[in-house]
Amino acid sequence: MKRKYNPTSARSIAGKSFQDSVLNELANSGIFTNVEDFREKKRHEGIESGKPYTELELSIFEKTWGDITFEVNGERHYVECCFAMGDFTTSMCEIKRNRFLGDNKWYCYGKRTDPSARVFIPSRVWHDYMGRLELSNKNGWGHRTVQIKYIGENIRAAMIGQKNFENMFRK
Numbered sequence: 001m002k003r004k005y006n007p008t009s010a011r012s013i014a015g016k017s018f019q020d021s022v023l024n025e026l027a028n029s030g031i032f033t034n035v036e037d038f039r040e041k042k043r044h045e046g047i048e049s050g051k052p053y054t055e056l057e058l059s060i061f062e063k064t065w066g067d068i069t070f071e072v073n074g075e076r077h078y079v080e081c082c083f084a085m086g087d088f089t090t091s092m093c094e095i096k097r098n099r100f101l102g103d104n105k106w107y108c109y110g111k112r113t114d115p116s117a118r119v120f121i122p123s124r125v126w127h128d129y130m131g132r133l134e135l136s137n138k139n140g141w142g143h144r145t146v147q148i149k150y151i152g153e154n155i156r157a158a159m160i161g162q163k164n165f166e167n168m169f170r171k
Contacts, residue, residue, distance in 0.1 A: 011085055018083040018110045019067050031166050032070040038062060041069065064099045072169045075104060083110045084148045092130055094142035101127050109151045119152050120159040129155065
């Protein structure tokens, strides 16, 4: 049986807190512009158009476009925030892995075991890496599990820390 999203669970609260922190850090970077919560951006667009989106529609958008959007050097980018709650492993939903894919899309990982850590990984790189791992089923959802210690320096394309992520865009 598939579980419904529970916004009051410890996992949801920690994930949203991480997402809000990343949003604020990107907004205050001085290099990124039009930094927005993607879900709220789409919610506002729907209301403005006179056709508000349902929570389900917003969730589908978010699986494809991520949590945060920003502009830099005239291009729009998207960030999907992932907060690894476990001590040793974390899982990723297969739907998100397959939908959040593009040259302008990034995963930003945080770790409960290292709260200040920020690891930015290009979505195509993470998609390929996770594709090598076993696909499992948990509560009716396909997912892949990765050891937390492998999220970081061992991925050549990863940007460790926000400053390194910012510097990649400086021209």
